[in-house]
Amino acid sequence: METKIFSNKIDYSTIKTLIEKKERKLTGYKQLEKNKFIDEYWLNINIPFNEGVIYKPDDTLSVESDYTRIYLSTYELGDTPLRIK
Numbered sequence: 906m907e908t909k910i911f912s913n914k915i916d917y918s919t920i921k922t923l924i925e926k927k928e929r930k931l932t933g934y935k936q937l938e939k940n941k942f943i944d945e946y947w948l949n950i951n952i953p954f955n956e957g958v959i960y961k962p963d964d965t966l967s968v969e970s971d972y973t974r975i976y977l978s979t980y981e982l983g984d985t986p987l988r989i990k
Contacts, residue, residue: 949977975989
């Protein structure tokens, strides 16, 4: 099974930079009183479907983060998000 995910214009370093940027905000989210009962924080990064290339499940892609889960997805209906953490 293959999943269309990465852009020819978007490489892994771009994805990593986006995650790091959101990671800095995560600390603030966790400190908010209204969020004190939240145990998990998920991050979803949407990539325009017309910029996708093929990602094969046997390819290795992972990232270190304080987010509980991180997904990459496209705007194309019916696509299954790719969990990278």
